[in-house]
Amino acid sequence: MSSQDGERLxxxxxxxxxxxxxxxxxxAASVLAGATWIMRAPLRHEPQDLSYVAxxxxxxxxxxxxxxxxxxxxxxxxHAELANALASSPECSALAQAAGSSANPAVRHVAxxxxxxxxxxxxxxxxxPALICLDAELEIARPGGSERMTVERFLEIRAGIVPGCLxxxxxxxxxxxxxxxxxxxxxxxxxxxxASVSLAxxxxxxxxxxxxxxxxxxxxxxxxxxxxxxAGLVGRALDPRYAAEQAERLCGDFxxxxxxxxxxxxxxxxxxxxxxxxxxxxxxxx
Ligand SMILES: Cc1cc2nc3c(=O)[nH]c(=O)nc-3n(C[C@@H](O)[C@@H](O)[C@H](O)COP(=O)(O)OP(=O)(O)OC[C@H]3O[C@@H](n4cnc5c(N)ncnc54)[C@H](O)[C@@H]3O)c2cc1C
Numbered sequence: 001m002s003s004q005d006g007e008r009l010x011x012x013x014x015x016x017x018x019x020x021x022x023x024x025x026x027x028a029a030s031v032l033a034g035a036t037w038i039m040r041a042p043l044r045h046e047p048q049d050l051s052y053v054a055x056x057x058x059x060x061x062x063x064x065x066x067x068x069x070x071x072x073x074x075x076x077x078x079h080a081e082l083a084n085a086l087a088s089s090p091e092c093s094a095l096a097q098a099a100g101s102s103a104n105p106a107v108r109h110v111a112x113x114x115x116x117x118x119x120x121x122x123x124x125x126x127x128x129p130a131l132i133c134l135d136a137e138l139e140i141a142r143p144g145g146s147e148r149m150t151v152e153r154f155l156e157i158r159a160g161i162v163p164g165c166l167x168x169x170x171x172x173x174x175x176x177x178x179x180x181x182x183x184x185x186x187x188x189x190x191x192x193x194x195a196s197v198s199l200a201x202x203x204x205x206x207x208x209x210x211x212x213x214x215x216x217x218x219x220x221x222x223x224x225x226x227x228x229x230x231a232g233l234v235g236r237a238l239d240p241r242y243a244a245e246q247a248e249r250l251c252g253d254f255x256x257x258x259x260x261x262x263x264x265x266x267x268x269x270x271x272x273x274x275x276x277x278x279x280x281x282x283x284x285x286x
Contacts, residue, residue: 132215
């Protein structure tokens with residue numbers, strides 16, 4: 001164990017050390033990874049936590065392991081490291097694109113995948129819809145054990161997660177799908193996206209779509225799947241115009257959230273165009 005700045009910051013040296021430090025502090029301490037979300041707490045008028053347990057120096061949380069059937073990504077892998085590590089895994093293009101296009105280079109070098117998933121009030125998180133469309137799971141570590149669940153399930157329980165737990169790693173299954181992440185920043189690259197669409201599709205032997213997953217980010221308070229649109233894409237050839245028409249028809253599935261960057265109706269209005277661009281991106285990968 002090592003500590004800096006009195007009780008405010010504890011720098012953990014291993015996963016066990018981090019879990020012990022969190023347990024010792026009860027509900028009074030939060031996990032700190034890249035701190036790019038935490039540092040803006042005062043701007044969001046959120047209370048700052050009493051103390052933090054820093055985890056970004058823990059070796060096992062910084063690894064990306066590309067195995068035959070899955071890719072295991074440690075919670076403290078940064079957006080920049082992720083984009084780089086996945087550059088030669090075409091089935092994970094959505095995640096590589098989300099990681100490589102989020103924020104700006106300085107933020108991407110410290111912001112982590114774990115922080116992106118755990119920032120519970122962050123509707124515009126880029127990696128979350130990408131992970132949902134890739135059917136990713138995550139592993140939560142707690143003293144005495146761990147639990148694995150889908151990212152979708154994690155989003156349902158994240159606000160009430162027991163203090164003392166932390167996300168250890170994210171697991172992305174490897175399949176023959178193709179995928180893309182398309183985002184619309186309002187003014188310039190580096191802005192939060194007004195809306196984002198992540199699309200994964202698996203082509204069958206005849207070229208028709210065998211399975212599809214679409215996830216929408218930043219439109220509602222949390223990213224979620226667009227299951228009606230998925231159903232409309234299956235059994236057909238990938239066609240940007242048809243996909244955009246279906247998206248237009250099904251846009252009523254979303255209630256856009258109003259925010260300082262854009263009103264809710266606008267976030268919904270741009271979805272067909274993002275879906276069209278996502279399908280074009282998939283076609284370009286073949
Ligand atoms: C200028 C700027 C621009 C940005 N633009 C974008 C953008 O375009 N797209 C985007 O997606 N994001 C953007 N972000 C948000 C950026 O903060 C997140 O994307 C980032 O992934 C958060 O990771 P972090 O490691 O910094 O999290 P932290 O700030 O360290 O933590 C965030 C939250 O998660 C918790 N936490 C962190 N890791 C874990 C863990 N392993 N287990 C449990 N809890 C954990 C913390 O306690 C905290 O509540 C931007 C941020 C800035 C400052």
